[in-house]
Amino acid sequence: MxxxxxxxxxxxxxxxxxxxxxxxxxxxxxxxxxxxxxxxxRPMLDAFTAQTGIDVEILSDQGPVLVERLAAEGADSRxxxxxxxxxGNLTNAAARDLLRPMDSSVLTANIPQALRDQEMRWVGxxxxxxxxxxxxxxxxxxxxxxxxxxxxxxWKGRLCLRTSKNVYNQSxxxxxxxxxxxxxxxxxxxxWVENLATAPLPDDTMAIRAVATGDCDVAVxxxxxxxxxxxxxxxxxxxxxxxxxxxxxxxINILGAGVTAASKQPQAAQRLLEWWSGEAAQALLxxxxxxxxxxxxxxxxxxxxxxxxxxxxxxxxxxxxQRQADAVRLMDRAGWR
Amino acid sequence: MNPAVSLERVDVALMSNAxxxxxxxxxxxxxxxxxxxxLVGLAAVLFSWHDPQSELLAHLARHLLGDAVLLSAxxxxxxxxxxxxxxxxxxxxxxxxxxxxxRVLEVLLVLPLAVPAYVLAFxxxxxxxxxxxxxxxxxxxxxxxRWLPSLRNPGGAWLLMSAALxxxxxxxxxxxxxxxxxxLFEAARTLGxxxxxxxxxxxxPVLWPSLIAGATLVALEVLAEFGAxxxxxxxxxxxxxxxxxxxxxxxxxxxxVASILLLLALLVLLGERWAKGRAPHATxxxxxxxxxxxxxxxxxxxxxxxxxxxxxxxxxxxxxxxxWSFDLDIGWRRLLDPAWQTLRFAxxxxxxxxxxxxxxxxxxxxGHAARALPWLRRVAxxxxxxxxxxxxxxxxxxxxxxxxxxxxPGVLASSALAVWLGLLARFMRVGTTGAAxxxxxxxxxxxxxxxxxxxxRWRRLVAVRLPLLWPxxxxxxxxxxVECAKELPATLMLRPxxxxxxxxxxxxxxxxxxxxxxxxxxxxxxxxALLPAWWLLRDRRTALAVTAGAQ
Numbered sequence: 001m002x003x004x005x006x007x008x009x010x011x012x013x014x015x016x017x018x019x020x021x022x023x024x025x026x027x028x029x030x031x032x033x034x035x036x037x038x039x040x041x042r043p044m045l046d047a048f049t050a051q052t053g054i055d056v057e058i059l060s061d062q063g064p065v066l067v068e069r070l071a072a073e074g075a076d077s078r079x080x081x082x083x084x085x086x087x088g089n090l091t092n093a094a095a096r097d098l099l100r101p102m103d104s105s106v107l108t109a110n111i112p113q114a115l116r117d118q119e120m121r122w123v124g125x126x127x128x129x130x131x132x133x134x135x136x137x138x139x140x141x142x143x144x145x146x147x148x149x150x151x152x153x154x155w156k157g158r159l160c161l162r163t164s165k166n167v168y169n170q171s172x173x174x175x176x177x178x179x180x181x182x183x184x185x186x187x188x189x190x191x192w193v194e195n196l197a198t199a200p201l202p203d204d205t206m207a208i209r210a211v212a213t214g215d216c217d218v219a220v221x222x223x224x225x226x227x228x229x230x231x232x233x234x235x236x237x238x239x240x241x242x243x244x245x246x247x248x249x250x251x252i253n254i255l256g257a258g259v260t261a262a263s264k265q266p267q268a269a270q271r272l273l274e275w276w277s278g279e280a281a282q283a284l285l286x287x288x289x290x291x292x293x294x295x296x297x298x299x300x301x302x303x304x305x306x307x308x309x310x311x312x313x314x315x316x317x318x319x320x321x322q323r324q325a326d327a328v329r330l331m332d333r334a335g336w337r
Numbered sequence: 338m339n340p341a342v343s344l345e346r347v348d349v350a351l352m353s354n355a356x357x358x359x360x361x362x363x364x365x366x367x368x369x370x371x372x373x374x375x376l377v378g379l380a381a382v383l384f385s386w387h388d389p390q391s392e393l394l395a396h397l398a399r400h401l402l403g404d405a406v407l408l409s410a411x412x413x414x415x416x417x418x419x420x421x422x423x424x425x426x427x428x429x430x431x432x433x434x435x436x437x438x439x440r441v442l443e444v445l446l447v448l449p450l451a452v453p454a455y456v457l458a459f460x461x462x463x464x465x466x467x468x469x470x471x472x473x474x475x476x477x478x479x480x481x482x483r484w485l486p487s488l489r490n491p492g493g494a495w496l497l498m499s500a501a502l503x504x505x506x507x508x509x510x511x512x513x514x515x516x517x518x519x520x521l522f523e524a525a526r527t528l529g530x531x532x533x534x535x536x537x538x539x540x541x542p543v544l545w546p547s548l549i550a551g552a553t554l555v556a557l558e559v560l561a562e563f564g565a566x567x568x569x570x571x572x573x574x575x576x577x578x579x580x581x582x583x584x585x586x587x588x589x590x591x592x593x594v595a596s597i598l599l600l601l602a603l604l605v606l607l608g609e610r611w612a613k614g615r616a617p618h619a620t621x622x623x624x625x626x627x628x629x630x631x632x633x634x635x636x637x638x639x640x641x642x643x644x645x646x647x648x649x650x651x652x653x654x655x656x657x658x659x660x661w662s663f664d665l666d667i668g669w670r671r672l673l674d675p676a677w678q679t680l681r682f683a684x685x686x687x688x689x690x691x692x693x694x695x696x697x698x699x700x701x702x703x704g705h706a707a708r709a710l711p712w713l714r715r716v717a718x719x720x721x722x723x724x725x726x727x728x729x730x731x732x733x734x735x736x737x738x739x740x741x742x743x744x745x746p747g748v749l750a751s752s753a754l755a756v757w758l759g760l761l762a763r764f765m766r767v768g769t770t771g772a773a774x775x776x777x778x779x780x781x782x783x784x785x786x787x788x789x790x791x792x793x794r795w796r797r798l799v800a801v802r803l804p805l806l807w808p809x810x811x812x813x814x815x816x817x818x819v820e821c822a823k824e825l826p827a828t829l830m831l832r833p834x835x836x837x838x839x840x841x842x843x844x845x846x847x848x849x850x851x852x853x854x855x856x857x858x859x860x861x862x863x864x865x866a867l868l869p870a871w872w873l874l875r876d877r878r879t880a881l882a883v884t885a886g887a888q
Binding site: 031037038039057058059061062063064065068069072073074076077078088092160163164165167170198199200201202203204205206207208209210212213214215216225228324325328329332333335337 | 570
């Protein structure tokens with residue numbers, strides 16, 4: 001072997017050695033099945049990687065698809081964490097034994113009881129309130145009170161709703177079903193449908209815009225959609241009203257996650273969730289996505305704080321998730337398309 | 338070329354191949370393999386019936402299914418009719434008449450093909466509907482906006498789907514005109530017919546098969562459409578399928594609802610057969626150059642009609658997307674990777690689709706396979722009428738089962754291969770129709786002559802057939818590419834980790850109500866799809882092949 005040949009081999013073997021050393025030391029990446037789209041999650045996960053050295057890969061799709069996928073993959077699944085944007089898919093995944101109970105004093109300390117599963121198979125990571133948006137120029141907030149009151153005849157032709165295909169509306173009705181008889185809820189929903197100013201809309205932003213331009217006077221939306229519009233234009237002509245303040249509080253849903261039953265590294269996966277529930281990460285999540293932190297020690301973003309403090313319903317979210325399919329049937333019966 | 342010989346089609350030459358049993362079996366086997374993804378998806382749909390969700394289905398039947406079936410069937414039929422009138426009408430206009438700017442208009446009329454229906458829907462809605470600037474202005478000025486009808490209803494869906502889908506009929510019809518219609522028009526004129534009478538009595542019957550073939554594609558697309566229908570709030574079977582899975586939580590019941598959609602698709606295909614059977618046979622006489630010169634008034638009317646139609650179908654969406662993108666000042670660089678992913682998935686899938694089409698077009702014409710393969714082709718083509726979400730779910734679950742069986746978890750179900758298979762399952766019909774047309778355009782005589790001269794089978798394929806097939810296959814590839822680039826649910830479900838296509842980027846934004854943020858990737862889809870569309874029309878031979886011999 002000539003000197004030149006020997007020299008040529010050095011970089012290759014050096015590279016190989018380094019690679020082996022790195023591969024042995026590095027933690028395999030965590031795999032996150034996420035119903036929240038990647039652009040909303042990336043800044044968070046990058047911060048986690050920077051602090052812990054653990055990479056996170058994302059597979060994003062709609063919640064039900066991810067649950068079906070987890071079930072089919074069974075014990076072979078590469079997923080470590082399932083994250084959804086509503087409680088229905090989490091309870092469904094838990095009921096199908098796709099999530100494993102966590103034993104974490106950090107999570108129980110950081111996340112309020114109503115926002116997590118009793119068996120700790122999932123926890124909420126941020127809170128999203130479904131509230132009313134009204135046109136301050138045409139509506140006196142004193143006229144507003146509860147979600148159910150929007151079924152009264154005085155709102156005929158003045159209400160905007162998003163389609164019932166949307167999971168937030170399904171959770172809202174499921175939440176109402178935890179507190180009232182189905183017949184009563186169905187009558188309320190029927191009243192809403194009769195009061196609609198226009199056929200159900202494809203998204204919450206459009207409902208808020210409709211309030212702003214005068215097509216309707218009041219709409220039911222998740223608060224962060226208005227927060228986003230207010231972030232772009234502080235004078236945006238629509239205002240927030242917190243319903244049901246004297247009747248147990250406004251309906252909230254969660255962005256939540258759990259460790260999969262199939263995870264090969266449940267410790268690291270749980271560590272991600274614990275990190276996520278911590279104050280620094282909660283503040284980041286809250287300001288990036290304009291949602292209320294699940295960890296009550298963390299203050300909301302100033303744009304949300306401007307909506308004022310509100311009483312959130314303390315109905316356990318698990319109860320809402322279990323009623324989701326029934327809620328959809330009720331909406332079908334009541335003619336909410 | 339002797340016209341008497343040219344009438345013989347390549348089928349005859351291919352008949353001889355049936356004598357080579359091994360080759361025949363091999364080709365049949367490959368065709369079966371190509372149809373497999375679609376068959377798997379469809380089988381998954383039908384297999385769901387082993388556990389009928391009767392209680393859920395009864396609920397759906399009571400509240401949603403009746404209207405949904407009527408809407409799906411009604412829209413499929415009426416949009417197909419509109420596409421025939423609009424697509425056929427414009428094809429006649431630019432095919433038979435000569436006027437200033439005809440070549441430009443000819444190209445412009447194809448371009449709406451590149452605008453996905455869901456993009457068309459959200460641009461229209463955001464400008465014209467509730468919460469948009471126009472209604473806002475009317476309400477501020479006059480206190481109401483009653484003069485501006487909403488588009489979020491079946492009528493709006495009809496208009497929008499017609500605007501999005503008419504190019505299929507236009508493309509197919511224009512090719513048939515180039516191939517033979519114009520000569521007949523000239524002949525009828527020579528015999529003293531007026532232009533109208535010549536067009537109706539001499540040309541229309543010859544265009545019939547192309548009109549029907551185009552209308553069939555349109556009807557199947559309408560049945561499968563989810564995105565635009567959801568934005569417009571029109572509850573067709575496709576959206577009920579989605580609701581059943583995502584809202585009522587039953588994939589099995591969703592698949593069972595999807596089988597109703599399959600029945601409707603079968604009805605469409607039966608209708609196609611019936612309509613085609615009523616077509617007269619045409620002779621193959623070619624003629625070039627438009628036959629009727631329009632004066633200034635005629636030219637003005639032609640352009641006015643075209644612009645009236647192209648404004649909603651092309652100019653308005655492009656203007657809105659352009660305005661939003663400009664306003665947003667986004668880094669176009671960030672679209673490079675999604676554009677590459679789109680090219681990679683749609684390009685690979687389009688190649689597979691053309692290959693599958695060729696396997697069926699060149700399949701043995703004798704023996705058992707000859708009887709079985711056309712059925713296989715028709716059944717696998719039904720994927721075109723299925724909502725992508727159900728077909729993809731069937732395929733995903735099957736791929737997961739296979740990877741578990743092989744002990745290779747996570748290798749198949751989220752991969753480029755999976756996306757390619759998913760798109761092949763969905764759009765195989767584009768390949769089989771296109772390849773059949775390409776083959777039909779190649780005179781059998783040439784192959785026969787080459788054989789007489791002692792050329793081997795391989796040499797005949799490479800030196801004679803492929804060069805002749807090329808324009809038709811290129812055109813088919815391009816159509817398939819455009820379809821795949823626009824597709825969403827299958828791509829979303831089967832793509833590798835982190836591989837976001839442009840369509841996925843659009844979805845990420847629109848599903849959060851961020852329509853403005855969806856504009857740059859949506860515009861990029863249109864551009865990525867425009868390139869091939871432009872190329873398709875630039876090359877006269879290719880353009881001819883797309884349209885000719887649609888039956």
